[in-house]
Amino acid sequence: MELSQLPAEEATPFREALGAPEPAVVRLVSLAHSLLGLATFFTTASSELRAWPVPKDTPAQRAAGKIHSDMERGFIRAEVVALEDLAKTGSLALARHHGLLRLEGKTYPVQDGDVITFLFNI
16 A cells, blocks of 8 residues: 555655566556456547457457447458557557558457557448
8 A cells, every 4th residue: 555655756666676567456457357358459539549448359340349339330441550569650650651550351350459440431
């Protein structure tokens, strides 16, 4: 409890000395996600990044339905980039320029950490 009340710059070295490099809440959420068999994919809208939990290996078309049923019904394809690659490049346009963005079909199993732009037509 005391550790959680420390400022971040003091808590980090203390946690590392204890062999716990991340806060307990982060570890708890990660373990719960794993035990429940969930994967999280992300979507972007302008400067907003939104997380969507789905069962692991959910097909892209069904994952689109998690956002809106019209997206699942009119699914065309998914533009996918790994979150780490997006963070390195800084934008979807640069990720596309560096060949890190790929096109996937409706049966693509969504992976934990995918950033997905769904293309659909209704």
